[in-house]
Every structure is written in structure tokens, then in C-alpha cells.
Amino acid sequence: xxxxxxxxxxxxxxxxxxxxxxxxxxxxxxxxxxxxxxxxxxxxxxxxxxxxxxxxxxxxxxxxxxxxxxxxxxxxxxxxxxxxxxxxxxxxxxxxxxxxxxxxxxxxxxxxxxxxxxxxxxxxxxxxxxxxxxxxxxxxxxxxxxxxxxxxxxxxxxxxxxxxxxxxxxxxxxxxxxxxxxxxxxxxxxxxxxxxxxxxxxxxxxxxxxxxxxxxxxxxxxxxxxxxxxxxxxxxxxxxxxxxxxxxxxxxx
Amino acid sequence: xxxxxxxxxxxxxxxxxxxxxxxxxxxxxxxxxxxxxxxxxxxxxxxxxxxxxxxxxxxxxxxxxxxxxxxxxxxxxxxxxxxxxxxxxxxxxxxxxxxxxxxxxxxxxxxxxxxxxxxxxxxxxxxxxxxxxxxxxxxxxxxxxxxxxxxxxxxxxxxxxxxxxxxxxxxxxxxxxxxxxxxxxxxxxxxxxxxxxxxxxxxxxxxxxxxxxxxxxxxxxxxxxxxxxxxxxxxxxxxxxxxxxxxxxxxxxxxxxxxxxxxxxxxxxxxxxxxxxxxxxxxxxxxxxxxxxxxxxxxxxxxxxxxxxxxxxxxxxxxxxx
Ligand SMILES: Nc1ncnc2c1ncn2[C@@H]1O[C@H](COP(=O)(O)OP(=O)(O)O)[C@@H](O)[C@H]1O
Ligand SMILES: [Mg+2]
Numbered sequence: 110x111x112x113x114x115x116x117x118x119x120x121x122x123x124x125x126x127x128x129x130x131x132x133x134x135x136x137x138x139x140x141x142x143x144x145x146x147x148x149x150x151x152x153x154x155x156x157x158x159x160x161x162x163x164x165x166x167x168x169x170x171x172x173x174x175x176x177x178x179x180x181x182x183x184x185x186x187x188x189x190x191x192x193x194x195x196x197x198x199x200x201x202x203x204x205x206x207x208x209x210x211x212x213x214x215x216x217x218x219x220x221x222x223x224x225x226x227x228x229x230x231x232x233x234x235x236x237x238x239x240x241x242x243x244x245x246x247x248x249x250x251x252x253x254x255x256x257x258x259x260x261x262x263x264x265x266x267x268x269x270x271x272x273x274x275x276x277x278x279x280x281x282x283x284x285x286x287x288x289x290x291x292x293x294x295x296x297x298x299x300x301x302x303x304x305x306x307x308x309x310x311x312x313x314x315x316x317x318x319x320x321x322x323x324x325x326x327x328x329x330x331x332x333x334x335x336x337x338x339x340x341x342x343x344x345x346x347x348x349x350x351x352x353x354x355x356x357x358x359x360x361x362x
Numbered sequence: 363x364x365x366x367x368x369x370x371x372x373x374x375x376x377x378x379x380x381x382x383x384x385x386x387x388x389x390x391x392x393x394x395x396x397x398x399x400x401x402x403x404x405x406x407x408x409x410x411x412x413x414x415x416x417x418x419x420x421x422x423x424x425x426x427x428x429x430x431x432x433x434x435x436x437x438x439x440x441x442x443x444x445x446x447x448x449x450x451x452x453x454x455x456x457x458x459x460x461x462x463x464x465x466x467x468x469x470x471x472x473x474x475x476x477x478x479x480x481x482x483x484x485x486x487x488x489x490x491x492x493x494x495x496x497x498x499x500x501x502x503x504x505x506x507x508x509x510x511x512x513x514x515x516x517x518x519x520x521x522x523x524x525x526x527x528x529x530x531x532x533x534x535x536x537x538x539x540x541x542x543x544x545x546x547x548x549x550x551x552x553x554x555x556x557x558x559x560x561x562x563x564x565x566x567x568x569x570x571x572x573x574x575x576x577x578x579x580x581x582x583x584x585x586x587x588x589x590x591x592x593x594x595x596x597x598x599x600x601x602x603x604x605x606x607x608x609x610x611x612x613x614x615x616x617x618x619x620x621x622x623x624x625x626x627x628x629x630x631x632x633x634x635x636x637x638x639x640x641x642x643x644x645x646x647x648x649x650x651x652x653x654x655x656x657x658x659x660x661x662x663x664x665x666x667x668x669x670x671x672x673x674x675x676x677x678x679x680x681x682x683x684x
Contacts, residue, residue: 161566163566182565182570183565183566184565184566184567184568184569184570184571185568187565187566187567187568188568193566195566199560199562199563199566200560200563201556201559201560201563202559203559204555204556204559208552211552212552212553212556212564212567213567215549215552215553216567216568216569217568219549219553219568219569220548220549220550221548221549221550221553221574221577223548223549224544224545224548224549224550224551225544225548226548226549227547227548228547228548228549228551228552231549270563270567274567274568
């Protein structure tokens, strides 16, 4: 098997007395989707925050292509090639869709010293921007201010911003939440296409979606890994059955 | 860039021409009053870069104004004119240094704390000049002759001439306006805009937010220093009042008056502020009431803030937008 692009070893995160993530290890491989499921409060978003550099782990280590990321500021982690989307939409509401995504694309090609050139005049950045907007299906909304769009469209924008940074690792925190049926289908389709040249971690409540697109699954409960393995193995696991009885049915919104 | 002939552009062109021609027909008093407005316009634009474009509210911006002023005074010999290039570059260098030193610390704080820390740094500079003899203590220090703008003995501009001085500051205002305008439209400027709206997401996208803020703080401080330098040589006098929190608060009021996040708004706010100050502190017009000018100014600011959330420039742009 090839080497993991991103791997976490024994990650633990405490918030005061609360242990949100406890001794979690996982590997993300290029060309694979690693699904992470678990009830609310299981620590999935916190795990994402640790991997993306939003938060430092209390203990444990993270390796990107074999290099340990130790105390690296978030923007450095991001520019290494670890991109993420947020569960709670985290955009620039007053900016247009284009400008939101353009800022994400610009991050890779920051040119603070070419201050006499207009931000919109860099062909490479504009091209990446257009591609990302097209990929999530927002092309006809490019000029609309982000706050004026529906919740589902803002979720699509969130993903466009994530991929415009051209990361190698995608950490997607509940990308389908709040999307309509056709939007969600489009997104699953996009994720399976992105899979080819990305290592993806997908947190998702929609069981059908996550089982269909994932190559490997990790089930979290109370900050800990309850079980991990291929989708078939998770589906038939007794432990998961016990912890999740009926959970799959409730979650179909 | 393409310029269309619209009523608005025509009005701006006429206004600029009139401002340019002002020394040709106006009395000395008014030319000097307008020089002061131009200088405060530069000062207000520099603070607006922080407040309006990065979202950093500073209540210590006068530190740069005062430091550069003192630098101009201390580098002017008593019986002859100093060298403009020397004292000007020294003043700006001091401001850059001060911005770097204080910015590294102040920018680790946010919102309310940033206001307090910037205020505290400015107060430190205030007390250094107020309580020591470096710059004449509380009485301040005079600049007897304006610095000489000359290259190898050939005088380029006669700054002692009030008309020349006016045009000189006018040129600086236009240049700084253009520089900031271009800067704000660049990658750098757009990144600042993103930081103002959502700093966290900018970091997640891969922007070194701290360095963007620090550089903006340094640019704002240096331009604030340019204003302080010209202010000092115009009046030939610097005192601790230039660094006091009154000065910081006044320039913040100019920015708010004009409408935050608009460069011409900042200049407009400065004009209104200075003219109003001139008007309501004029004893021949308002009698003893004039001594309460800051009270009246206060009411005016409150009224603008309440009824014109986008400042005075909001009055004009309301028609054109939406
Ligand atoms: N910044 C924080 N400070 C304190 N507690 C937090 C913080 N973030 C998350 N938690 C807590 O950690 C636990 C895990 O939360 P989270 O990672 O958001 O779970 P999930 O995404 O699986 O729903 C929850 O109990 C939550 O309240
Ligand atoms: Mg979550």
C-alpha cells in the first residue's frame, strides 16, 4: 500500500475537563475517501480542527507526507496542502461568490508585493476560481453576494472555497448538511471525482452518502474510535450495531 | 482604467481644479486653513486604512503624528533651515520603527483590547515628551524655519511660501490617495478586506493574517507620520498635545464623520471637522458660546453617527447605489 498523505497518531484534545478527542489515529490516502461518522458531540469537528491546524492537539502527532506538523500556525498548515470546509458555514457574507472563491484561490498565489496590479487581473487565480465555482455548480451565481444565497448554496460555496486552495488533502466537515436533494447528489458526485487526486476525510451524517462514497470508515463515540474498517466491515460490526441501533434511519433528513 | 464623463466626475474635476487654484485667489488665512485641512485629510486617510479597511480601531494614532512632528522639530537647527530630506526620512523611519515595535504587541490583541493597547502606547510617548526636557516638556518646541527642500544648493521648493506649501501638501494628498487606492485594489488590499470580515477564514485559507495586519499598521503609521511632519512645519510648533488622546480621538471622529472605509470620505470628514471647528470656535460669530466648541462638535458627531451610519459620504452615495 502507498504511504498516507496525512496521518494522525494518538490525537487527544481536552477542553478543560472535557476530552473531546481521545487517542484517535487515522490515515488519509490519495485516491481514497475516509468517512468519519458518529453522533453529535462525538468529536468529529474537533478532530478536523486538529488536522487543519485550527486547534493544537493536547497530545499526539500529525504527519503530512512523513513530516511532523508541530506547532505549525494554521495558515502554514493550509498552504502545505491541507484544505478544509466548515460544518458551520464560514464565508465572507458581504462579498460576491466570485470574490469569496477568488480569495481562496489567491491564498496560493499571494502577491503582496505586486501592489500596483488589480486583484482581479491575475489570469491564473481567475481560472482556478472559475473552475472551483463551476465544479460546485454556482456558475450562474458568481456575481451574487454570498449572504443573499440560500443555505444550501452557501454550503456549495464553502466547498468551492475549499477546493480553490488546490489542497491535496480535503477535510470536509458535513458538506451535505443543509443541502437539497439534487445539490447533495451533485456534491457526492463531485467528491467521488475529487477522490482521484486528493486524500479526503469526509464527515457526514447521511449514511447512504457516506457508505456509498467512502473506501474506509471510522466510527467515533465520545471522542474515541469505536470501530474502523471497510464499509462492509462497519455495516456488519456488532459494536456499531449496538451503539447505532436506529441511528441510520433518524439521520435521513 | 476608463473615465466616463458623468456629472459626478465633472463635479470632482471642478472641485479639484478649484482646490488647485485656491492660492491664486484666496487670502493667506484661507490658504493656510486649507493646508491644515489637506494635512488632516492625509492623517484621516491613514487611520481609515486601519479602521475602515482592516477593522482595527486605534485610539493611539496620534503617536505617529506627534513623533514625526517632534522629529521635524528636533532636527531643525535654531538659526538656519534644516534639510527636508534628512528630517523627513528620519521622521518616517521613526514612525516605521515605532509601528513595528508597538504593532507586534498590539496586534496580538483584538477589538477593545487593541483600542486600549494603542492608547497606552500613545500615552507613553505623550509622557515621554511631556515629562522630560527632550522636546521642551509641556511647553513644546518651535521650528523657526521650515526645512529647506534643496538638492546640492538648488532650492526646489520654497516651503516658507504659504502658497508653495499649500501646493506641496496638496500634491502629497493626491499621491497618498492614489497610492492607497491602488493598494486597496490589489491582492494585498483584497486580503485586508477579507481579514476585516472574517479573519479566521483567511487564516484557514492560508493567509499569514498577522503579517498583513502588521504591514497595514506600518503603512498607516508612516502616512500618519507624514501628516504629523507637515503639521509641525506648517505651524512651526510641536507640543505634547499633538500626541494626546484628544488628537487620536479627533482623527477617529474625522474618519467616522466621513464614513469609514472610504478614502475620500476620510478627507471629507477632515474638511468638515476642521471647518466646523473653525466656525464654532469663532468668537466673533458665536460669542462666549464659542468656548464650548467641543461640546457642539460632540453633538454633531452623535447626530451623524445616529442618522448617517455611513457617514457624510453616505449622503451622496445613497442615490448611486441600490
Ligand atoms: N472550542 C471548544 N471548547 C470547549 N468545548 C468544545 C469546543 N469545541 C468542541 N467542544 C466540545 O467537544 C465535544 C465534541 O464536539 P465536536 O467536535 O463539535 O463534535 P461533533 O463534530 O462530532 O458533533 C462536544 O462536547 C463539544 O461541546
Ligand atoms: Mg461537528
